[in-house]
Amino acid sequence: MRLETMKIVARREFLQRVKTKGFWIGTVVFPVFAVAMTILPSLFLARTSTSHQVVVVDETGRVAPELLKDRPRAKADPLKNPGGAEAEKRTARLAFTVEPTETDTKAQQESLRKRVLAKEVDAWIWITPGVLKGDSVEYRGRSVSNFMTQGELERRLTDAVRRVRLADAGLDPDKIGALSAPVGLKTIRVSAEGSRAEGGAGGFFFAYILFFMLFLGLIIWGQQVMNGVLDEKSTRVVEVLVSSVKPFELMMGKLTGICLVGLTQFGIWLLSLVVVTAPGLITSLASMPDDFKLPTLPVTTAVHFLGFFVLGFMINSSFYAALGAAFNNQQEAQQAAGTMSLLFSVPAIIMPMVINAPSSKLAVVTSLIPLFTPVLMPLRIVVETPPAWQIALGYVLTFGFLIAMVWFCSRIYRVGILMYGKKPTIPELLRWVRYS
């Protein structure tokens, strides 16, 4: 193989793709979209601050005063936990007006109904004495889909009613509250690079994002390779090329070029992840659950991530290149690709188990199967750094498999790109491999 020729092919693939608007839109839009998906909804909810006017009619006369006392949540500690402060902001959006019960309850309810319809108030709640024994509180409002507000209302009602019930039972609500305060779990990940605080949910979320970036990236870029090959075949450019570029050079050049495009994009995404997950940025912008802390991305993990991306890319893409070469059009090739993607999607099924028990036998074994290593090994590294020998073995096995895969696929590719006409059968494909 002539490296110079391969380089020319690779440069063409790289430049032609990087020059397109689509590439940059995809590269910029994805992280923006990802960040927006996580931050914006809570941001919007948090900042839509016309407070919710609720009229409280309390037949017991005891729940309403408790409701009006704005008590902070048990766990809220603004210094340690910015989410808590956020939660308080949210409670302030409920504005209660306590109104006494009138003798004619029907008339009172009718007037409340009119006020709600006239948008003077948003809703009313009616607290009957039965509530203290377990009845529900009726909530009547124009909208009943504002679940965040209702959730908050429910929490505060529960709190208020519980205090009344405790007092009735002769207990001190404040004391009970202090004694039954929940215990938080502060998760700290122990790894060779030192311990650092990471939330359970945050760690899961992070591993999840990285996994799907890798998993989908490998499939998407593989498809790009396939379409590139199909395009060369259907426009017959390949006929012109193969006289001066050997099929193997053409295939390796294409893989290298597109791989570099993928690395460029992932590089940008990883960098944006590093920035976005920098301590406190997301959590300060949006209200994450209290135990939700995004881990930071260490450099070694990023390097493994890119290393396995390259290996995985080469394996998947040589396969997709062979598919593109063997078939004549998108439909035929997509059918075959669809069947194979079942195999490629196995890691997505195993993923939750690997995240939950990254050192289990299942995780260790599947992460050493070369077809799955490129996505499962980085996942294990993110969750819990595996022993170095396992990582090394993963690299070695995957690399060996890569060589075999490239050998096999390049032989199909070599014959396929010049073969037109009917869809080849599997025995025919195998004959192409033997043919020299």
Place this chain on the structure above:
Amino acid sequence: MASSLEVRDVRKSYGKFVAVDGVSFTAPAEGSIFGLLGPNGAGKTSTIRMIMDIIAPDSGEVLLFGRPRGDAELRRVGYLPEERGLYRKMTVLDQLLFLGEIHGRKRRDLLPAIDRWLERVELSQWRKSKVEELSKGMQQKVQLIGTLLHEPELLILDEPFSGLDPINQELFRDLFLEHRRQGRTVILSTHGMELAERMCDHICLISHGRVVLTGSLKEIKRRVGGNAYRLVAEGDLERLHELPEVEQAVVQDGRAKLLLKPGAEGFEVLRRMVEFLRVHEFRSEEPELEQIFLKAVRDAA
């Protein structure tokens, strides 16, 4: 002086089907156009693909410029396949740079050459346009530049005129003839006999994977000639086929081109045909390549 291309007993089968069955020929080195002729499916494209090292022959060898063919030799060849195409999303300039580079040329040498070529075929203003924005005729010009850009010493053209509009046909022909004038060789594969006759100095006729006739066109005509006649007559010209001396008769609109069997006399045939035809004209002429081709293919079969 070494030949520019020598094919020695090349064979290729696909399963049971023998596509090329021991083809040998030599294309001279001095400026000439060498016609690789034959009906569709004769094995021309397979032969060319083996010359270009796109497919491997089962046996036999190919020499380029007097040497066993290697990458360096192949880069001195300009190849225009029958099925051709360009990257549709690439600009004309990028496309040509790429094609030049894979033939081992440097960018800085290619840039002025590309400008010269685009100027010549009146495509300068399309330099930065994507190929898909060009008309079919313009794309054909770009394709041709891509073949000639690296100044190949040997041109191998597989049905180069198929699908061309008349203006481009003329442009292509002029450029190929110019190539010959510069002392280089063109291998022209075609089944269009009229065209081959106008352009070729040497020919190699292939049928069913075998060479049936090869040599210089003049010499072949002399060898086969003397037996070809042109006839203008009224009556049932189809009956010409019944005459024992007639090897081949191509009849059309009261005219016929006849090729007589070796040793047959023209006046004998004329004497017989006046029995059923009113002959206006009957004269001896140089045989057309098409006649030679048809005869050779029939003889071989």
